[in-house]
Amino acid sequence: xxxxxxxxxxxxxRLKVQHLxxxxxxxxxxxxxxxxxxxxxxxxxLGQCFLEQGKVAQALxxxxxxxxxxxxxxxxxxxLSKAHLMLRNDEEALTFALQALEFLQxxxxxxxxxxxxxxxxxxxxxxxxxxxxxKAVKLNPNSIEFRDNLARSHTYFGDKRSTALQYEALLKLxxxxxxxxxxxxxxxxxxxxxxxxxxxxxxxxxxxxxxEIMRIQYALSKENEDLGQSEESFKHLHAANTQFMSxxxxxxxxxxxxxxxxxxxxxxxxxxxISKIDDKVLFIGGIPRTGTTLVDxxxxxxxxxxxxxxxxxxxxxxxxxxxxxxxxxLDIETITKAGKADxxxxxxxxxxxxxxxxGAKDSAVFTDKLPLNFMYAGFIxxxxxNAKMVCLRRHPMDTIWSNYKHLFGGGAxxxxxxxxxxxxxxxxxxxxxxxxxxxxxxxxQFMILSxxxxxxxxxxxxxxxxLHCGLDWEEGCLDFHSSSKAVATPSANQVRxxxxxxxxxKWKRYAxxxxxxxxxxxxxxxxx
Numbered sequence: 083x084x085x086x087x088x089x090x091x092x093x094x095x096r097l098k099v100q101h102l103x104x105x106x107x108x109x110x111x112x113x114x115x116x117x118x119x120x121x122x123x124x125x126x127x128l129g130q131c132f133l134e135q136g137k138v139a140q141a142l143x144x145x146x147x148x149x150x151x152x153x154x155x156x157x158x159x160x161x162l163s164k165a166h167l168m169l170r171n172d173e174e175a176l177t178f179a180l181q182a183l184e185f186l187q188x189x190x191x192x193x194x195x196x197x198x199x200x201x202x203x204x205x206x207x208x209x210x211x212x213x214x215x216x217k218a219v220k221l222n223p224n225s226i227e228f229r230d231n232l233a234r235s236h237t238y239f240g241d242k243r244s245t246a247l248q249y250e251a252l253l254k255l256x257x258x259x260x261x262x263x264x265x266x267x268x269x270x271x272x273x274x275x276x277x278x279x280x281x282x283x284x285x286x287x288x289x290x291x292x293x294e295i296m297r298i299q300y301a302l303s304k305e306n307e308d309l310g311q312s313e314e315s316f317k318h319l320h321a322a323n324t325q326f327m328s329x330x331x332x333x334x335x336x337x338x339x340x341x342x343x344x345x346x347x348x349x350x351x352x353x354x355x356i357s358k359i360d361d362k363v364l365f366i367g368g369i370p371r372t373g374t375t376l377v378d379x380x381x382x383x384x385x386x387x388x389x390x391x392x393x394x395x396x397x398x399x400x401x402x403x404x405x406x407x408x409x410x411x412l413d414i415e416t417i418t419k420a421g422k423a424d425x426x427x428x429x430x431x432x433x434x435x436x437x438x439x440x441g442a443k444d445s446a447v448f449t450d451k452l453p454l455n456f457m458y459a460g461f462i463x464x465x466x467x468n469a470k471m472v473c474l475r476r477h478p479m480d481t482i483w484s485n486y487k488h489l490f491g492g493g494a495x496x497x498x499x500x501x502x503x504x505x506x507x508x509x510x511x512x513x514x515x516x517x518x519x520x521x522x523x524x525x526x527q528f529m530i531l532s533x534x535x536x537x538x539x540x541x542x543x544x545x546x547x548x549l550h551c552g553l554d555w556e557e558g559c560l561d562f563h564s565s566s567k568a569v570a571t572p573s574a575n576q577v578r579x580x581x582x583x584x585x586x587x588k589w590k591r592y593a594x595x596x597x598x599x600x601x602x603x604x605x606x607x608x609x610x
Contacts, residue, residue, distance in 0.1 A: 102131040113147075122151035126158050133161070138168045156185040160197040167201055170398060176205050176438050183210070192221035196228050199235070206391055206440030208238050219248075226255055233265060242269045258289045260297025264489065267301035272308035279305055292329070296322045300489045307487075312591045319487055320595075323501040332498045334505035341457060341512045343414045345519060347421035348460035356467050359429040362447050363436070363466055364551050367455030368474035369513050370497065371484035373533040376581075377472055378451040379562040380544055382441075384553050390441035392452045399431035400461055412454075412496070420461070429465035447553075454496060456513065459520045463527050470551045471524075473517050476533040478608050482506045482599055483589040503599050511606055540581050 105127050112124035129144030145162040152158060159182035167175035179201045182194070189195070199214035215232035222228055233248035246269060252262040263282055270276070282305065286298045299322035306315035364381055368374045382389035397411045403423035404416040420428070442448040455462065456473050463469060476484075485506050490497035499505040520528045529550045536543040544559050563580050589596055603610050 099134045102134055106131040118151040122148045138165050141165050154185045156182040156189045157191050157194045160194045163201050164197050172435055172438055175201055192218045205438055211235055230261055245269055258285050258294050260294035263301040264297045267304040272305045277305050316592055316595050326501045334499045334508045337499055337509055338512050341516050343417045344457050347417050351421045356464050357426040357429045359466055360468050361433050362468045364449045365455045365462055365469055365471040366449060366451040368453055369481055370453045371488055372474040372476040372481055374451050374453055374474055378449050380559050381449050383559045383562040384556050386447050388441040388445035388448045390439045390448045390450055393436055393450045395432050395435040396458045396462060398435055399428050402431050403428045425464050428461055456517055463524050470527055472529045472531050474531055474533055478510055478603055479589040479610055481510055504602060507599050507602050534586060537581050537583055
C-alpha cells in the first residue's frame with residue numbers, strides 16, 4: 083500500500099510513459115538493426131517503456147537483448163540489474179550491477195549512476211552508493227530524486243552537515259518537497275533560536291499533494307516537540323495520521339491473524355526435523371523504535387561479528403519455499419504452505435541470499451536485524467539451529483507513541499497499524515503474545531531484552547546479551563557509538579551517540595492524548 087500517489091505525480095508519470103512510448107515506436111524498426119549500437123539502443127528504449135509501466139518481465143527481456151548487442155554498456159547493465167531486483171532475482175541484480183561498475187568510467191548518464199547507487203544500497207554497499215549518488219547529482223544537479231538519494235546516503239553515515247546541505251538544495255528546487263522538510267526536522271535538535279517552524283507553516287499552507295502535506299505535518303510535529311509545544315506537536319501528528327487512515331483500507335485484525343497464522347503453522351509442524359545447516363546468524367527483531375538498531379550496533383562492535391543490516395532474506399526464503407504466486411511476500415497462504423516445505427531448503431535459500439550482502443558475505447557470524455524477524459522465529463530457529471535471536475521490549479506506552487509519531491517509508495505495508503493509536507496497541511499485544519511463546523519454545527536460542535534495562539545497566543545487560551549470543555566479552559561493545567559503519571535505519575543518528583535516558587517516558591508529555599491507549603492496555607492486562 084502506498085500513499086506516494088496523487089494527481090500531480092500520476093500526471094507526470096503518464097507524460098513520461100507517453101514520451102517513452104513515442105520513442106519506443108520510433109525505435110521499433112531498429113530492434114534487429116545490423117548496427118549493434120542502434121539495435122542496443124532500440125531495445126533499451128523499449129525496455130525503459132515497459133519498466134515505467136510496471137511490466138518488469140517484458141522490460142528485462144529487452145534490456146537483456148540490449149546487453150547482448152552492447153555487453154559493455156554500463157547504462158544498459160544498470161537497468162537490467164534494477165529489473166532483476168524488482169523481480170527479486172537478487173543474485174542476478176548484484177551480478178549485473180557489479181559488471182556495470184567495470185564499464186562506468188566516462189559514463190555521463192546521471193540516471194545510470196543513480197540506478198547503480200540504488201541497487202548497491204540494497205546489498206549494503208553504502209560507500210560505493212554514496213559516490214554514485216554524488217556523481218549523479220554532479221551530472222544532473224536539478225534532479226530531486228538524485229539529491230534525495232544522496233541526502234539519505236549521507237544520513238546512513240551520520241553526516242548531518244552534508245545531509246542538511248542536500249535537503250536545503252532540494253527545498254530550493256521545490257519549496258514544498260516534504261521529504262526534505264521532514265529530513266531536516268529529524269536531524270535537527272530545534273531551539274527557540276534555531277528552527278524551521280515559520281517555513282514549515284508556510285509550506286503547509288501552500289502544499290496541495292496529500293503526501294507532501296503529511297510529511298510537512300510530521301516535520302511540524304517533531305519541531306514542536308523539540309520546543310516543548312506538546313499540544314501543537316500532537317495536533318499536527320494526529321491530523322496527518324487521521325488523514326492517512328481515511329484513505330486506506332486497513333484493519334489491524336489482519337495483522338493479528340497474520341501473527342496467529344505463524345503460531346498455528348509452527349504448532350502443527352514443530353515435531354518435524356530441524357535442519358542440519360550449521361551457519362551461525364544473530365537475528366534481532368521487535369516492534370520498530372524499540373532498540374533493535376542499538377542492539378545491532380552493540381553486537382557488530384564485537385570483533386567476531388559483522389552487521390548485514392535489515393535483510394529480506396528470510397521472508398524471501400519462506401516465500402520461495404511456499405511456492406505461492408502472489409506478489410505479496412507475506413500473507414497467510416504463504417505462511418501455511420511454507421510450513422509444509424523442506425526446512426533445509428528454507429535455510430539454504432536464506433543463506434544463499436544473505437551472503438549476497440555486505441556484512442554477511444565473508445563473516446562467519448553476522449547480524450540480521452529486520453524488525454519482522456520476530457514473526458519468522460519458528461522458521462528461523464528450525465532452519466538455522468545454530469542461530470540466536472534477540473527480541474526487544476520497551477515500555478508499552480513509549481513503544482506505541484514512538485511508532486505513532488514515526489513516518490514509516492511513506493506508508494510501508496507492514497507498519498500501517500502505526501497510524502492509529504489503538505491499532506498500534508493491539509499490534510503490541512499480539513507481539514507480546516508471540517514473543518512470550520517463542521521464549522518458552524526456544525529457551526536456549528530466543529532472548530527477550532528490555533530496552534529500559536539495557537539503558538539502566540549497560541555493562542551487565544551487554545554481558546548477558548553477548549553470553550546469549552555465544553560471544554566472549556569485549557569492552558569495545560560498550561563503545562558501539564564510535565563506529566563509522568553505515569546505518570541504514572531510522573535510528574541512524576541516535577546510535578552514533580552514547581546511551582541516554584532521554585527517550586524513556588517521553589509518552590508522558592502526551593498523557594492526556596494517550597489516556598485512551600493507557601486504559602486499553604490496562605483492560606487487556608498490560609502493566610503501564
